Amino acid sequence: MTSQDDVTTARNPTVDRRARGESIDSGAAGMDVAALLARVGVHSGEPLGGADHPDAAVPRRTDSAEAIEYSRDTMDAVGPRRTDSAEAIEHSRDTTDTAAPRRTDVAAAIGHSTDITEAAASGHIGGNEAVGPSADTARTAGPGRIGGAEAVGLAVGPSGTADPSRLGETEADEQSDTSDAAWRTTSSPNVHVRAADVDEVAEEIAALADRFAASAVGVDTDFFDAGGTSIAAVEFVAALARELDIHLDLDTVFFDARPRRLAQRWLAEKADGSVALLEPVESSAESPAPADTDDLALLFADLAGADRLPVVAAPESVVPRRILLTGATGFLGSHLLLDLLRHSDAHVVCLVRADDDAAAAHRLEHALRGYALPWSREILRRVTPLAGDLRRPRLGLTAARWDTLAAEIDAIVNAGAAVDFLRGYPSLRGTNVHGPLTLAELACATRSKPLHHISSLAVFNGSTATTLAEDAPTANVAALPIGYDRSKWAAEALLRRAGEHGVTVTVLRPGGIGGHPETGAHNPRDLNTGITAALLRFRTVPGFRYLNAAPVDWVSRVAAQIVLTPDAWGQTYHLTGPPTSLDQIMAETTLGGMGVRVQDWARWCADVVRAIEDEAITELEPLAQVLRSPVARRQLTAMVDTPPATATRTEAFAAAHGLPAPSSAGPARARMLAALAAVAPAGDHPYLRFHETLSGTVTRTGESVSFPCELRLTLSVANSAQVFAARTLDVTGELTCPALHDEPLRVDGTATVRPHEGIPLPDELRHPIMRYQLTLRDPAGGTWWWTGHKFAAARRRFVRQLGTQVIELGRVGEPGSYTGEVAVPMHTYLPDQIDGIEIDPRLPERQRRLAKMLWLSWFGGQLGKSLMEPMLRVGIDLLDLRRALRKEHRR
Template sequence: MTGPDERTSVRNSAVDRRRRGESLERGTAAMDVAALLVRTGTAPVVEPPRPSAVTSVRQWDAETLAAAITAVANRYTETPIDADTDFFDAGGTSLAAVELVAALARELDIHPDLDTVFFDARPRRLANRWLADHPESAGPRTDEQPDTDDLAQLFADLAGADRLPLVAAPERVAPRRILLTGVTGFLGSHLLLDLLRHSEAHVVCLIRADDDAAAAQRLEHALRRFALPWSREVLRRVTPLAGDLRRPRLGLTDERWETLAAEVDSIVNAGAAVDFLRGYPSLRRTNVLGPLTLAELACTGRPKPLHHISSLAVFNGADAATLSEDEPTANVAALPIGYDRSKWAAEAALRRAGEHGLVVTILRPGGIGSHPETGAHNPRDLNSGITAALMRFRTVPGFRYLNAAPVDWVSRVAAAIVGTPSAWGHTYHLTGPPVSLEQVVAETTLGGLGIRVQHWEQWCTDVVQAIEDGPVPELASLAQVLQSPVARTQLAAMVTAPPASAARTDAFVAANGLPAPVVPTPAARAKMLAAMTGLGPQQGEDPYLRFHETLTGAVGPVGAAADLPCDLRLTLSVASSAQAFSARTLDVSGELTCGQLHEGPLTVEGTATVRPHDGTPLRHEVRHPIMHYQLTLRDSSGGTWWLEGYKFAAARRRLVRQLGTQVIEIGRTGEPASYTGEVAVPMHTYLPDQIDGIEIDPRLSERQQRLAKLLWLSWFGSQLGKSLLEPVLRVGIDLLDLRRAMRKEHRR
């Protein structure tokens, strides 16, 4: 389950400058992750720690150890922290956490595992936990604050809603000035544009920055990063406001707080920290206390409606048959990870706020998919990572259903709900139709991406190993998540998730004439993600399908007889059937032998297009092109030639001969053609090469291989049939035109 994320996953430049190649202590979970990051090229190679000459255990008291951890942590954060500030709230990243653990091991001789850091990264808590687990390191006892259970902390946070004042219902009119949080995240940036496009409202964007000018720069960067328009018109209707969702009163001065409360008439919260490794104590300030602060703002001055982006994660672990909008959420103790608990707590707190008169709308996306037109996506989204792994490794965990929708539809519907007063105060599921595992297997098979289905735990292990062996730097963050036992628990909940229903959302969409979500097939999603991330089939991998083609004939200098022998031994392949069915393009490799060009064989690479120009005849031609070859020829010394060839169809009887005959031109790179001629497929090679000799990706099951071959022969045969029929139809049309002309002339 995913949601919006204002916290950037890109390591900030200040931290990059502070990298010192810390040594890594072996034997901890954190070091396993560090080793992975080194192998995938996302972390510097570091030296192993040198054995310490000191054999006695160092004694710490809680206050001194907390101060020491704070000093080390401050080297890896965007902003300085104190002993009670969470490392990640100050801009620490997952990679920085790995380096922090390594530095603590080397410099302080304490060895917290990475999951402990993610659970609660406040230095004082890390100190208390280490001393509690290692009493031999504890010095004289002090009156340190006891460690707090995360559920106890959660319920203490909920009490914050009870301190809100009682308010009257807000005026039910379309908003004119909206406060939007999370605008630099994936969903938030799209939501901003939809609020501007489909309403007359001015939008105040709360952005974590030093000042309003820096906030404007962050906003522009976010919109451009997700391929969204940025212009003076956008800025004219937007007010970037430097603030912080994690801080009391949003980090604003009293004057700015009061002004904001008086000016805005609607609040939309798309801000959240989305991190499946962090515990509830580490996420609460953003994901729970932040919404409570917005509820406080909604109650200040004139009452304002509050629209909160939640997540289907609040159901993880529930045993409901269907996740309906009014279904009770899961028992919070059953929620597997801190992120799920923080989203549950935010909803619970806002429901309490509703008992004080506040009008709260809950919007629950599931997985938020890439934009179907721009391809913009959230690279840290777990669903995107699973899709990328599907494309790269042809494997998927055996889930029940995927509850997801593309980002453009989620943001469009959310913006419409914000702008429709009669829709306020309810819960909406912003998901498309649930997709079953059976659908994914069928669609990927038809799309040429036949996959293996694995038990989720085995899938995690195999994918992490494959990323390490690659290496595949683009998937390093996915590997980091899958290596964490905590995150695997969350994935297990996703695997068993029932289908989500969205009856209220569907009714709203129908009543307001909104479009249905455009959900691409998994094969199309994988293809689009591969184009964005470069995760397509790699060199040396088996393609989806390939076959061989032999061509023999002769060429000669332009204007002269073609009497120089020329032979081609080619392999035609496609990485996925989508490559052929959509673009009608095949990859070509092989070699050409022609003594007149070069004494040795020439290496061939390029493409062949089936029915180029949709079969329309070339200029000054009556023949229809069947295939178009565009090839590059290279000799052993680096010299290059170009080869362009066409297979044509014409209205004559020798149809089979037309399918195998290619008219070619050859020339030096950058120069006009110097040789022309004709090569053809010997009839005795056609059946063994292009029918019986078709090779399918051996990673597919035997059944999938048979189906892939049948689909290919059916499609390729239909394309060739069209090519052969087109000139016949053209002759028929020409004859009809001639007959009409003669009748017209006769009537005169």
Template sequence: MTAQNERVPGPAGRVPGQTERVAARHAIIDRRVNGENGSTGMDIAALLAATGTPSRTAIERTDAPAEATDTGATLPAASADSDPAPPADAAGSGVTMAPEPVSPGLTSRAERADGGVMATTESVGEGVSRRWGLDELATAITAIANRFSRTPLQADTDFFDAGGTSLDAVELVAALQRELDIHPDLDTVFFDARPRRLAQGWLADHPELLLPQTESPAEDHDDLAQLFADLSGADRLPLVAPPERVAPRRILLTGVTGFLGSHLLLDLLRHSDAHVVCLVRADDDNAAAERLEQALRRFALPWSREVLRRVTPLAGDLREPRLGLSGEQWKALAGEVDSIVNAAAAVDFLRGYPSLRRTNVLGPLTLAELACTSKPKPLHHISSLAVFNGAEAATLAEDEPTANVAALPIGYDRSKWAAEAVLRRAGEHGLVVTILRPGGIGSHPETGAHNPRDLNSGITAALLRFRTVPGFRNLNAAPVDWVSRVAAEIVGTPSAWGHTYHLTGPPTTLEQIVAETTLGGLGVRVQHWEQWCEDTVRAIEEGPVSELESLAQVLRSPVARTQLAAMVTAPPASADRTAAFVAARGLPAPATSGPAARGKMLAALAAAGPRPDAEPYLRFHETLTGTIGPVGDSADTQCDLRLTLSVAGGAQVFSARTLDVGGEFACARVHGEPLTVTGTAIVRPHEGIPLRHETRHPIMHYQLTLRDAAGGDWWLEGYKFAAARRRLVRQLGTQVIEIGRAGEPASYRGEVAVPMHTYLPDQIDGIEVDPSLPERQRRLAKLLWLSWFGGQLGKSLMEPVLRVGTDLLDLRRALRKEQGR
């Protein structure tokens, strides 16, 4: 789900509305980050919440996968390019790719353990801080940034490319204002985190701080100019002949430690005879193998000697010229692989294009260079439906023109657009390029593996928790197992190469979501997306709900909300070419609708459980009266049960057939005062199979706890039975019960029944549905309940009759067999 927005870079290349922050906010960040004891370990979630600063990325400090799988929209976290890697070189081999000049600077965090550059503030006039030259300020920022990066960076190296995380960025901002008295905005750091660019931006915005006789720095944050400069790299690719159209035998796969990439690896191994070379960001091949194993195990995928036998882990870096390989390694790789699959991407829609371009644009360009080196090779690129954000098409068709790049709202969308543009230009040089565009990538239906940073997953979790959903037109998504299976089949089918495929299932509409969740007993409310954002953030904060904190951090960000806004107007994606290919190859359709998907939804609802303070989805009352007596004696004491049976969600009964029970029990023989009742009732327990030594079939099983005001406990167990006899309706209301002290055998036994005059007003007319639901949903919920519950009871009443019929048939067969002797 990606956003449509009118924003384009404003003056100085910044996105309007993102760069104005109050300096005092950063002072608070400074104090919170460093504290009185100098600790920097405070949780960024609490830090940002306290300061009111919108979070621009996920809060975990983690060694994230080197290649994050592109789902079109994710909860920002440690991105695809957050692992250790050397700073970028100026150019690649054979293809000039927008060189980034290297500036001198300090080179390691260890060398700065004593504080690095501690620039002091000079008073050059009232209210005016120290004055700087551009190179001097860039060097000072570089020195401080190196304390928080995982690998050394120079003045023209992106902070996130050097392994910086969002928490590191907060600490960097605090250190810059404390030590250099400059106050760059967090949004500015995310847009372009190269120290020289930060220096340029600050001095351009504060010319009074520029040293005299120093040339005014040019503000060159124009990411569109940088984007088109990057595209020109494809023009220097050589002309090549088409590759041989045969199934690949040795495949280079990038992004293998990401969510889609790891599943794609297994599908390539399962459904082809190919050997797969896996490019993994690591110090050496052994470390690459370890990272690969960890990634597969993290997503519940098998790892064995058989997998390793057909896989070659290769330590490299997609962001580097020639993938960070030596000349000999590059040449050998170009000669041995006969297909390239790029599933790697830096997936972070809060970073600007300049911060994402090395992984998302220059990386595919390097792979295109590899595809043209030695023998020609087909290149399969995992793109995203994000390239359509801002487009006005009624349907997102596979051959529909992508959006105007200036209309794309964020750097991530632009980087994906630029990657496709680069590869289209490469195709003009003879390269065979296949574009695969997923939308949202859902969890694996069998293992439950999912991408926890995926925005779709976060919204679904919030839906299950808070029973609300933002209004939208369409969700274009498919489960990861289907996306990877179809992608692997395309890679292995030469006749399918060279086209664009949308790896999405049939679009899911808001009406479908409401209908299926209503059927599941969820009863969601639909809100305008802005109101949904506000209410969801507030609910997470008030909870608190730690597992949804990442979603809250995203929803606090105005930029993230523009991404989410696409849900309101996003047109449906069509996948005619993909559908035809799937049908021709006999592949299954994605499980995105129909009974199978509904079953998954119900299972998810059951696993999610009810909110502690939630109004019951549905409830009704049940009154029972009768007599009990000591075990072994006749029943002689009147007792009454006044119960309320409730359902927190439809899945509670549809999957587990369980109802919550509360109420009151009154019986003078058990206790002088009424006892409080809590417990559960199970509909058709044991699937209606008779209990041991019983011929009656159980209709319902009550397991209740009775408690007095002093805390004394009793247990009550009751069964409603069906037998092959008349008075069927009476059987539905009669319950055989046993009662005993907690931890002791039964002391009392008896029978209670529902008075016939109370059945209709209590259990039919008296059904109450959550009043917060719309009236139409309340009516539907009541009808669904009566249909389901009546069906279960009817089945229970028929089971004894069917059993008698079966027994009679068995007896007849036995008699015939006996007579035939």
């Protein structure tokens, strides 16, 4: 796997392009929209398109809340021009292109990109008119027809030269097709890139990206929306450098992963040597760099989409009977679907990204089963899988199907979101911002419907508040560290505007969503899960203040109840349990013998990334990708400083409806740690281990001759969760038995303490104490299976029962051919299994003593319980017999 450093070797090491592209000038933080427009060269009193624009005759609105107009025919805004990027004016999502771009050699295309043209000076670009330079004003050129596509012209200063702080370019939206523009400007004031070149390079990039994504990638398709993963992005970047000689850093891809945009960035950099699209021009000592308002301008343009919503009346206050649910294939969404079905009679329509409804049903079933949730005909009877796409206008549905859906449903629940801390706002907005806007349109269509939106506590990241209350103001948008946080903030802001139009919006904000305390199901790509897995593996934790989290079953149950309770609609709820402090985590891990040490945040990141790379731990590679990214680490830094969240309204609602409190941290976390135990193998230093020697005889089935048999085993556990949650020990060692082979056989497998909770096997009166499931391998490659049970019965030889295995073994794939019994010699029990317990030497002495004490108390308690169960059963049987005799006597 190619590292990010390898990919970016040829780039200027002093330029942090991703950090520059995402930075927000602190002076712009408190500006209103009108001031923001002025910063990027658009005066609040002039039309965006200039005198030649079709909308020029329409009076400009100056109210800051409505400074950016949306077209009613598109999902995207005709927004303000960005200071240094191509995202000022968006194409309509329905734009189609009839001219197919030519495919050509990428090297030749890059060569074309260095051509310099003076077309802007004449006001004609590619044979089409554009707004020319003005010597009197720094007025922004409006959208002209450039090669048949709308684009933003050059902004010029008083001298008639191009003003780099106000340059713009064309951008196609995520759902639009290729533009046939002949020329496009770049972020360099003296460089123009031929649109034909951009199209050609974009085609090459799209063809390469197609190999690493789950579905087809077009030139205007976001790589991640097409199913690309963070790991696939690393491979994609390496392939671009290796096969196409296109060198883009990983953060550039995460910021906006559409092939056309990547081509524009690369061609612009090749053209002027240092400047990339979407990035501010390098400042000089005399001229400071302009503030980067790219994300903000685009974000506020998106917010204005709510202004075109109609004003509607409040929805009918009744329990919904037909619910539209998005995100049902996600971790929370799948649990929420089941809770809506369990606790109501509603029918649920699940919007699933798929080619057709049959594929949507298959994907939904696969998702539910993957999270250990049931799937049956009864569930399918009450669920309608609907193939669609949250990112597209009308959810990708036909007009007729959109109208039918609007008429049939009476509530909308939006659990769909693109959750990726590495992607920039431009890459996430289609799902996380445009999607909620489309659902708000659906809530207004035909008849008013309530909209329940799953947001996130991430809207507070960067906030200086001491507590995060449900009605507290969210963070300043300029302080939000990453694109994901901004997209969730924008969605809430947009829906607040929708609320001003009469849409009833309920905002549900989870924090970290933990694994299911019963099934152990968890989200393997969740950041909290990754940090927990790193904790298990490396036994270090960054110094944080609080974790605001709750298990998925509780989050889902409360959310479902709010959706089904009309009196609860229209409020904001924090779906998080009591905050967990660092001291609580340390206490739990110390009791569990984990020996976790606290590290400085920066040191922890560096050590974890280095360890993942050195040990090639593929399971933790997604976490490494986040920790390698300076931009994504901003979000993690915000998490470290997160204050505690309060949930006063949620707690009152849960109490009023008899909902249980979130599962205590101990059991829920133990289940999840057990599920993650495979990520932390025992290695040379398991958490705990001891030895066990057994000897006895085995007899071939149908024969009377016995053969001696001896085992020398080592039983170990990788972490405390493996014991307390799964009650399973790892077994290794060797077996000597001349009946099987002249040489010792290698042994590995597991031993389970009190299997089936000690319930007797069918047709058995003895209670199982332990079950050994072992695999034996002889030097010649032969494989055997071994099943052994330690049983407890109502008799006095208690110690003997604890050390004796009743065994059966045979060749793999064949029935058992030997039976027998082996036992622990009494003189080895104390030195091996008590005095001989070995605790991980990396733990401090105090924690090693505590770990040994906890193990002996837990294991001794399990064995004692096993020995008492047969006695209790005999007592119960005697009482039942006595009752039966009395009853018979009375007759």
